[in-house]
Amino acid sequence: MEAEALIASFIVFLVVAVSVFIGLLVSRLRVKVLRADTYIVAGRTLGTLVFFLNSAAVIYSGYTFLGTAGYSYKYGAATMFVWGTSLLGYTVGYLIAPRVWSLAKKHNLLTLSDFIMWRYNSKVLMVLAAIISVVFQIPYVQLQIQAVSIIIDTTSYGSLPSLHLSVMVFGLVILYVFLGGMMSIALTNVFLGALMLVTMLGGSWAIILKYFGGLPGLYEAVSSVSPAHLTLPGPGGLRPEVWFVSSVIGTALGFWCWSQRVQTLFTAKDVRVIKKGMVLNSWYLLLGSLWVTHMGLVALALSTQLRGSDYAFITLVGEAFGPVVLGLVAAGGAAASLSTAAGLLLDQASTISRNLIQQVFKNKLGDRELVTLTRVAVVGLGIISTIMAYLSPALLVDLLLMGYAGVTQLLPGLFIGIFWKDLQKYEVLSGLLAGELTVLLMSAFRGQEPFGIHLILWGLAANLITILVTYAVRKTVRNYKESIKLINY
Amino acid sequence: MEESVGPRKYQVFVGLIIFVLWVAPLPLVNRYDIRVFGIPLLWFYYILLSIGTTLALTIMYLVER
Numbered sequence: 122m123e124a125e126a127l128i129a130s131f132i133v134f135l136v137v138a139v140s141v142f143i144g145l146l147v148s149r150l151r152v153k154v155l156r157a158d159t160y161i162v163a164g165r166t167l168g169t170l171v172f173f174l175n176s177a178a179v180i181y182s183g184y185t186f187l188g189t190a191g192y193s194y195k196y197g198a199a200t201m202f203v204w205g206t207s208l209l210g211y212t213v214g215y216l217i218a219p220r221v222w223s224l225a226k227k228h229n230l231l232t233l234s235d236f237i238m239w240r241y242n243s244k245v246l247m248v249l250a251a252i253i254s255v256v257f258q259i260p261y262v263q264l265q266i267q268a269v270s271i272i273i274d275t276t277s278y279g280s281l282p283s284l285h286l287s288v289m290v291f292g293l294v295i296l297y298v299f300l301g302g303m304m305s306i307a308l309t310n311v312f313l314g315a316l317m318l319v320t321m322l323g324g325s326w327a328i329i330l331k332y333f334g335g336l337p338g339l340y341e342a343v344s345s346v347s348p349a350h351l352t353l354p355g356p357g358g359l360r361p362e363v364w365f366v367s368s369v370i371g372t373a374l375g376f377w378c379w380s381q382r383v384q385t386l387f388t389a390k391d392v393r394v395i396k397k398g399m400v401l402n403s404w405y406l407l408l409g410s411l412w413v414t415h416m417g418l419v420a421l422a423l424s425t426q427l428r429g430s431d432y433a434f435i436t437l438v439g440e441a442f443g444p445v446v447l448g449l450v451a452a453g454g455a456a457a458s459l460s461t462a463a464g465l466l467l468d469q470a471s472t473i474s475r476n477l478i479q480q481v482f483k484n485k486l487g488d489r490e491l492v493t494l495t496r497v498a499v500v501g502l503g504i505i506s507t508i509m510a511y512l513s514p515a516l517l518v519d520l521l522l523m524g525y526a527g528v529t530q531l532l533p534g535l536f537i538g539i540f541w542k543d544l545q546k547y548e549v550l551s552g553l554l555a556g557e558l559t560v561l562l563m564s565a566f567r568g569q570e571p572f573g574i575h576l577i578l579w580g581l582a583a584n585l586i587t588i589l590v591t592y593a594v595r596k597t598v599r600n601y602k603e604s605i606k607l608i609n610y
Numbered sequence: 611m612e613e614s615v616g617p618r619k620y621q622v623f624v625g626l627i628i629f630v631l632w633v634a635p636l637p638l639v640n641r642y643d644i645r646v647f648g649i650p651l652l653w654f655y656y657i658l659l660s661i662g663t664t665l666a667l668t669i670m671y672l673v674e675r
Contacts, residue, residue: 201656205632208663212625215667216617223615337648344642344650351642351650362640366633373629392615400671403664411660 125444129276132448133455136316137290140459143312144297144305157488160302160495161231161471162387167307172394173401174314175307176385178460180207180402181317182261183268185410186454191430193417197350199360200414205369207406210376215399217536218377219392224539231387232468233380233535234476240538243546244481249553250531251476254380255469257524259506262469265462266291266510268431269455275435276444276451288507290455294463295503298470299496303388306463313456318409320453324446325412328419328437339415342422350421363573371577375529377536381461381468466506470498523564526577530556530584547595548588556584621670628663 158164167175185203193200224230228239233254238247266287274283297305333339343350354361377383389395416434420427427436435454439447474494479486486494534549560580563570570576617625635655642650649657 198652201653204656204660208660209629209632211667212628212663215670216621216625219615335648337645340645340648340650340653348642352652353636353640362636366636369632370629373632396671396674400664400667403667407660407664411657 123278123280126276126278126280128444129278129439129448129451130273130281132445133272133276133452136452137293137455137459140309140313140456141293141297144294144301144309144463147305147308148297148301155489155492157475157491157495158229158231159304160492161467161475162384163303163307165226165388166390167388167394168390169394169397169401171307171311172385172389173398173405175310175388175464176382176398177402177405178310178314178317178456179306179381179385179464180461181405181410181457182461183265183454183458186317186321186413186434186457187268187271187431189410189414190416190420190433193350193414194420194427194430194433195356195417196360197347197355197418198353199355199365200417202365202368202372203414204406204411206372206376207410208403209369209373211399211403211406213373214377214386215396217539218386218395218399220539221377221383221535222386222389222392222395225387231384232472232475233378233383233531234472236383237531237534238476238480241534241546241549243550246534246546246550246553247476248481249550250534251472253527253531253553253557254472255477257527258379258381258465258469259502259509261524262462262465262502262506263509265458265465266506268458270510271429271431272435272451272454272458275432275439276448284510288510290459291462291503291507291510294459295466295499298463298466299499302492302495303384303467306460306467307388309463310460313460314405316456317453317460318405320450320456321409321413324434324438324450324453325416327446328441329412329415331441332419332423336415339418339422343418346422346424350418361573364575367573367575367578371529371575371581372525374532374581375525375577378528378531380472380528381464383535384468384471385464462506466499466502467495469502470495473498473502523560523576526560526564526575526580527557529577530560530580532581533584533588544588544592545595548591551591552584552588555587556580559583618674624666624670628666631659631662 189200189203225236230236230239234247234251237250269290270283270287273281273286277283297309329336329339333342340351347356349356353365386395389398413434416437417430419437420433425436427433435447435451438450474491478494479491530553533552538544538549560576563576563579570579639651639655641652644651646654
């Protein structure tokens with residue numbers, strides 16, 4: 122291996138080692154009493170800084186680091202929808218999350234599916250919500266392993282077996298999640314979240330200033346190479362305005378339907394922490410990921426040779442600043458992937474142990490047994506994700522593309538149900554099935570959504586219409602039964 | 611003091627305004643030939659709106675304290 126590759130790779134592995142050390146240390150110090158809420162939601166004790174950086178690290182994944190730059194390289198201005206997704210997501214979160222947190226604390230809810238169970242008292246609905254959450258998260262975890270693989274591949278200049286090493290790194294993450302649960306994840310994420318922010322802000326702006334002297338220079342260069350990248354529908358006319366608008370609305374509404382994000386909400390110690398967390402997360406986007414998005418434009422303007430569009434950011438850093446900075450920024454990218462993978466893994470495992478096993482088959486399972494079961498699930502899911510990372514079937518990519526549309530169908534049951542007291546399990550169940558069926562069917566014709574409106578909104582429309590129709594039918598039947606009773610009386 | 615868990619009416623209103631601002635003006639600002647401080651209008655608008663949304667959330671929190 123050449124010296125450059127050695128330096129960059131060493132920095133990435135050093136950051137991984139520090140993260141694992143923190144995770145293991147926390148598991149030794151903090152998780153002495155094996156209570157389920159301690160293991161799964163950190164005992165609802167997190168203060169502002171830890172809550173904020175933990176939620177940021179779980180939310181911003183390898184996709185933020187690699188994917189958004191790649192997206193702007195391919196589609197140009199359409200990539201700005203991810204800013205709207207996050208910022209509108211935090212706006213919705215500011216308004217709704219405190220109530221969700223308050224209910225979760227009052228009723229000792231640990232997962233999103235717990236919330237569904239408590240609100241509708243329906244095991245069928247809870248199991249369905251749990252299956253939707255877990256299934257759509259599987260490709261998300263696998264994606265993180267592949268993102269780390271891309272990072273190792275780039276920093277080692279192709280001289281290391283990147284996928285094998287990525288899986289080994291993932292194995293270390295499984296170890297600290299297994300031992301320390303949410304507390305290990307959260308405190309490790311303080312380090313990873315801070316590193317991500319510094320590398321996103323520093324790396325992006327260093328590149329923009331070095332090559333273009335500022336934003337106007339960058340846009341000027343892009344307009345001379347490909348002006349289509351600066352406006353919608355973008356190159357090839359692939360992302361029209363209606364796609365942008367429906368994507369912003371759909372993904373913002375679905376932002377808090379991801380089970381792992383809801384679980385991070387439950388870790389806050391009070392409502393004030395949640396609200397401050399939303400505000401700070403919006404600053405995180407503004408200072409960090411907003412500028413990473415521009416890296417695709419930079420690669421385009423400089424006609425940088427990329428092995429794939431997702432390589433844009435780290436390839437640029439490597440070419441501009443050499444191995445040390447490349448190692449640091451790549452470590453930030455690895456941090457984004459590992460922190461998200463850890464959060465996903467714990468959420469999936471706790472959903473399986475709590476909602477698919479404890480609440481369905483073994484109601485008398487104690488806290489200690491539940492933690493053990495969750496740990497077994499962490500390992501099991503880790504092994505499944507690893508196998509899938511090697512096999513990498515096309516099915517996973519399809520699942521990921523459907524992921525947002527799929528989980529967003531939980532929206533009425535989750536958030537509308539908080540405010541609409543008369544909403545019952547019949548409406549939510551029928552709406553959820555209609556929404557998921559619409560998403561599945563329309564996914565078969567991806568790219569041909571009617572009127573260019575994003576799949577998510579078609580699913581939600583089917584979902585909400587079914588809810589209203591079911592509600593009307595139930596009301597009519599109830600009124601009819603009451604009138605019969607009165608006549609008989 | 612116990613913090614309120616439900617959104618206030620003005621907060622919901624501000625939230626709705628922010629949502630509208632993210633989608634409604636798109637046809638008007640979808641131009642790259644018009645530049646503001648050297649930045650194409652579409653990009654300038656959404657960068658400004660990102661700053662505006664962040665400030666709105668920050669102010670909402672500060673006012674509520």
